[in-house]
Amino acid sequence: EVQLLESGGGLVQPGGSLRLSCEASGFTFSSYAMSWVRQAPGKGLEWVSTISGSGGRSNYADSVTGRFTISRDNSKNTLYLQMNSLRAEDTAVYYCAKGRLLSGVDAFDIWGQGTMVTVSS
C-alpha cells in the first residue's frame, strides 16, 4: 500500500526552528518528485515546496524562500522540511504529497495525514 507518514510537528516560538519528516512506503521513492503543501486552520491549501526525485532540483513558494529547506534521503525513503525563522503565519497542517508522474508533477496523487505546526509564544 502506498503511504506517506508525516512527523515532527509541534508548538514552537516565533523565530524558532522545526524539522518535519515524511516517511514513504509502497512505491519507489527515488523515482518521484515530492512536495510539501500546508493548510492554515480553517483555510485553503497552499503549496510550499517541491523537490525532484534525485533531490537535485527544488522550488519554493515566495512566502518561505530563504527560511525553509526541502530535502530528501532516498536511502531512507524520507522527505524533510527544515523550517527556520518561523512566524505566526506559518501555523498550519503540513502535508507531504507525491507527484503522480515519473518525470515530474502533473498532480499530487498521494497525500499524508498531515502534521500540525503551531507558531506561538
Place this chain on the structure above:
Amino acid sequence: DIVMTQTPLSSPVTLGQPASIPCRSSQSLVHSDGNTYLSWLQQRPGQPPRLLIYKISNRFSGVPDRFSGSGAGTDFTLKISRVEAEDVGVYYCMQATQFPYTFGQGTKLEIK
C-alpha cells in the same frame, strides 16, 4: 503567479441531483509540452486532500465514475452526476503548469 478562482465558495445540492463546480485560471494552463496540468482534489471533513481528476479530465484510480472533469485554457469544471452523502466536503482545483503551484480557494459542497 497564476491565480485560481473558484466561485461560488459554497454550493448546496440535493442528494441524487447533479453538481457543477467551476474553476478559472488567470492565464492559460497549457504547458509548453502541450498538456494542461489542471487537477481536482476533494477534502472531506477532518481528512487530507484526495486526488479526483488530473490533466483536466482523467479520473484517478478508485474514483467513482460519477465524477468528471472538463474544460480548456482557463475555464474548467468538475461535475458530479448524482451527488451522494459521502461527497460532502471541499473541492479544490490546482494548477501544476508552472511554479508556484496554486490552488483555488475551494468550493464547499453541502447537502440541502
